[in-house]
Amino acid sequence: MTSPLVSIRALEKRFDLSGSLLEQITFEGGRFRRKQEAVHAINGVDLEVQKGEALCVVGESGCGKSTVARTVMGLLSPSAGEIHYGGQRIDNLDGKAALLYRRKMQMIFQNPYASLNPRMTIQQTLEEPIRFHHPDWSPTQVRDKIHEVMHSVGIDPDWGSRFGHEFSGGQRQRIAIARALAVDPEFIVADEPISALDVSIQAQVLNLLMDAQESRGLTYLFITHDLAVVEHFGTRVAVMYLGRVCELADTKNLFATPRHPYTQALLSAIPKLEDDRPNHIRLKGEVPTPVNLPSGCVFHGRCPYANERCRQEVPQLIVTDGGTQVACHAVEERRL
Numbered sequence: 001m002t003s004p005l006v007s008i009r010a011l012e013k014r015f016d017l018s019g020s021l022l023e024q025i026t027f028e029g030g031r032f033r034r035k036q037e038a039v040h041a042i043n044g045v046d047l048e049v050q051k052g053e054a055l056c057v058v059g060e061s062g063c064g065k066s067t068v069a070r071t072v073m074g075l076l077s078p079s080a081g082e083i084h085y086g087g088q089r090i091d092n093l094d095g096k097a098a099l100l101y102r103r104k105m106q107m108i109f110q111n112p113y114a115s116l117n118p119r120m121t122i123q124q125t126l127e128e129p130i131r132f133h134h135p136d137w138s139p140t141q142v143r144d145k146i147h148e149v150m151h152s153v154g155i156d157p158d159w160g161s162r163f164g165h166e167f168s169g170g171q172r173q174r175i176a177i178a179r180a181l182a183v184d185p186e187f188i189v190a191d192e193p194i195s196a197l198d199v200s201i202q203a204q205v206l207n208l209l210m211d212a213q214e215s216r217g218l219t220y221l222f223i224t225h226d227l228a229v230v231e232h233f234g235t236r237v238a239v240m241y242l243g244r245v246c247e248l249a250d251t252k253n254l255f256a257t258p259r260h261p262y263t264q265a266l267l268s269a270i271p272k273l274e275d276d277r278p279n280h281i282r283l284k285g286e287v288p289t290p291v292n293l294p295s296g297c298v299f300h301g302r303c304p305y306a307n308e309r310c311r312q313e314v315p316q317l318i319v320t321d322g323g324t325q326v327a328c329h330a331v332e333e334r335r336l
């Protein structure tokens with residue numbers, strides 16, 4: 001395998017909930033104690049994104065997908081761990097060195113209503129990042145680039161003087177995609193890019209992202225909770241639960257033979273007319289709070305295969321016969 005474009009290494013992200021030092025001090029059992037509460041949003045994630053692939057990250061709400069996305073993009077700093085791009089560590093860069101990666105790595109957000117400035121014309125929206133990253137470009141070069149990206153996302157280049165609010169949700173997301181493409185990125189993090197759109201528009205925008213991937217040789221980290229999207233779009237899939245990756249597989253393998261009980265439960269939740277699927281699992285209970293993480297395997301409280309080892313020992317990702325990586329003691333012990 002070639003070296004990955006992006007590596008996420010032993011990533012952890014905690015959000016401190018304790019407030020000021022004064023608010024952290026409590027009096028318990030006759031002593032002053034310092035109480036430090038935190039949301040453990042990411043708890044040791046290792047992922048490699050290969051050049052040209054679309055790596056999808058899936059999981060229930062709150063499992064840490066967006067936090068992974070925002071940390072990779074440098075919008076959040078990791079509590080521990082590293083992000084590498086093309087072999088270079090980037091989570092600790094600033095100034096000029098960081099600028100280069102800001103051009104190569106672009107992000108598309110879920111809500112095109114919030115991500116476009118309503119006071120800017122489309123021309124201004126697209127011009128801003130181009131001028132920022134290419135201050136030496138002539139007005140003609142800038143104009144040609146704007147024309148090219150508007151055309152490629154299916155927005156009439158003559159509409160450049162219109163404002164964002166004059167466009168529908170689907171058109172706005174196309175413009176947001178054009179803004180990301182305008183600086184010729186290599187890597188795009190797309191965080192639920194179609195989930196705020198009408199169902200009838202979703203497939204069009206997804207196809208647009210796939211066309212851009214092919215024609216521009218893009219690599220995607222694609223965050224979604226929609227398994228139908230994953231099946232259509234993903235080269236590989238990472239399934240997350242409570243801030244950890246529990247399964248990493250080629251998309252075909254994941255849908256044909258899900259190995260982790262949580263993945264099996266997610267796939268079981270997809271409605272089917274004739275349900276003859278093996279490994280049908282129905283999840284009980286709620287996702288535990290990421291403030292007090294369960295010991296051992298974070299999934300053990302909801303897992304029908306959990307035993308004492310699962311309650312005590314954190315499972316690591318192991319490679320199974322089919323090449324899928326799974327973090328599950330039951331799979332490792334061939335109990336499942």
Ligand SMILES: Nc1ncnc2c1ncn2[C@@H]1O[C@H](COP(=O)(O)OP(=O)(O)OP(=O)(O)O)[C@@H](O)[C@H]1O
Nearest residue numbers: 015039041060061062063064065066067068225290
């Ligand atoms: N700024 C923040 N401060 C405190 N907690 C946060 C912050 N951002 C995220 N979290 C918490 O971190 C955990 C992971 O959130 P994240 O948004 O990454 O999950 P997600 O899988 O993307 O969920 P969703 O699909 O709902 O967006 C959640 O418990 C969330 O409440």
